[in-house]
Amino acid sequence: QVHLVESGGGLVPAGGSLRLSCAASGRTFSSYAMGWFRQAPGKEREFVATNSWSGGSTYYSDSVKGRFTISRDNAKNTVYLQMNNVKPEDTAVYYCAVGIVADVYHSDEYTYWGQGTQVTVSS
Numbered sequence: 001q002v003h004l005v006e007s008g009g010g011l012v013p014a015g016g017s018l019r020l021s022c023a024a025s026g027r028t029f030s031s032y033a034m035g036w037f038r039q040a041p042g043k044e045r046e047f048v049a050t051n052s053w054s055g056g057s058t059y060y061s062d063s064v065k066g067r068f069t070i071s072r073d074n075a076k077n078t079v080y081l082q083m084n085n086v087k088p089e090d091t092a093v094y095y096c097a098v099g100i101v102a103d104v105y106h107s108d109e110y111t112y113w114g115q116g117t118q119v120t121v122s123s
Contacts, residue, residue, distance in 0.1 A: 009117030022096030
């Protein structure tokens with residue numbers, strides 16, 4: 001059975017940094033894309049960033065490009081999201097997502113999801 005466990009969320013002041021981690025278990029994910037989505041209260045879930053199965057390609061939403069960095073360690077089945085210069089609008093529940101995807105930006109493409117970790121940015 002596949003499990004994705006996120007960690008690293010919390011309360012951070014605007015301009016600060018936070019690092020999210022997602023540890024996957026239950027199978028080998030080296031051929032899967034691993035990424036992050038987020039959902040703020042009253043809003044739809046939105047794409048944040050994805051790392052291709054090889055780690056050679058990364059994709060970011062325009063709202064986080066230049067501030068967030070996604071990386072992965074296939075040996076540990078873990079994906080990370082380094083969040084720098086965070087803004088109040090980054091406040092959301094962040095979800096780890098894994099799948100063999102054609103459209104990295106579309107949440108329906110991902111097969112496995114974590115339970116989410118809350119990130120709150122204070123102004």
